[in-house]
Amino acid sequence: xxxxxxxxxxxxDLFQDVPTNGAYNWQYFQVQNNHYLGVANMVNIDGVNYNSxxxxxxxxxxxxxxxxxxxxxGATDLEYFQLGATSYLAVANCQNSSLSTNINSYIYKLSL
Numbered sequence: 001x002x003x004x005x006x007x008x009x010x011x012x013d014l015f016q017d018v019p020t021n022g023a024y025n026w027q028y029f030q031v032q033n034n035h036y037l038g039v040a041n042m043v044n045i046d047g048v049n050y051n052s053x054x055x056x057x058x059x060x061x062x063x064x065x066x067x068x069x070x071x072x073x074g075a076t077d078l079e080y081f082q083l084g085a086t087s088y089l090a091v092a093n094c095q096n097s098s099l100s101t102n103i104n105s106y107i108y109k110l111s112l
Contacts, residue, residue, distance in 0.1 A: 029080035040075035
């Protein structure tokens with residue numbers, strides 16, 4: 001479980017709990033008027049298997065709700081970038097369940 005805190009003007013208050021599995025990195029990004037948070041999950045729900053599901057959450061006006069799951073392999077980082085008007089999300093994978101570090105990372109292209 002990870003937590004999102006909101007600044008109240010003096011300090012951070014707990015805003016929302018988000019289910020995660022070995023969360024390694026968060027990435028905020030905005031596309032058009034939509035706000036997203038992506039989390040790179042290192043492990044699967046069992047806490048041992050590195051064939052994980054990283055997730056993208058979308059702001060619905062009151063909270064972040066799950067928008068998409070990405071199949072990842074021991075994900076350690078997410079990076080959002082744009083080339084022209086096209087949005088991309090790069091995912092750094094670390095290892096698979098066989099503990100092999102000879103693994104591909106991915107670049108996703110946003111389709112709205």
